[in-house]
Amino acid sequence: DVHMTQSPSSLSASVGDRVTITCRASQTTSNYLNWYQQRPGEAPRLLIFAASRSQGGVPSRFSGSGSGTDFTLTISSLQPEDFATYYCQQSFSTPATFGGGTRVEI
Amino acid sequence: QVQLQGSGPGLVKPSETLSLTCSVSGVSIRSSTYYWAWIRQTPGGGLEWIGNIYDSGLTYYSPSLGRRVTVSVDPARNQLSLNLTSVTAADTAVYFCARALYYFDSAGYGYYFDYWGQGMLVTVSS
16 A cells, blocks of 8 residues: 655644645655545545646645655645645555645644 | 435444445436545544445455445445445444546546545444
8 A cells, every 4th residue: 555644744824824734655656646625524625636736616825746755735825714634645556545634723 | 516415324333234325416326437435534533445436336445444345336326335344443433425536647547536425423332
């Protein structure tokens, strides 16, 4: 299985801050890397697929980058509704595997 | 509008079988553009893929769950089902059904989970 490691596991930031979350794979996943946001009590919501492609309806402040084993999710200007946990997930190989999550506290 | 609605018991006794259903609306479960998956979230927050099924009926399951898991579809009812046998407390989790959309590029193909059910908490306890 491809092991996904996210860092940090949690962070505190203020409204308007630029936030960066990293995800590292134990082996190459090409660009088959997705990012999800999960608010408390809700299902995960797709933000980014194929490492850098935004899902429809996702605010432009969310962006993704990277390839191979190292990926980044950036929130350019943090908003109050961005309080959530963020997960990466690789689709390069089966089984699909997720990172452990990064909790963003406002 | 695509919607996934899960249902099933919230409490299962140890050694028994966990059975969940996901009703899909807004899209045919037989579409070849998608496949259908079950994912669970442990009390600690980790997300674990359980298994998926393609329109052809082909299934893939998590090696860690082995032969305990079965995923099936009922095209007539447009429903997805999960059976997990011989459950233990370690199977206590929130269970999600999800749709996976796959895409092709120069390197091969990838997929992402674009629609999810609301999540169902299943507790394994006597």
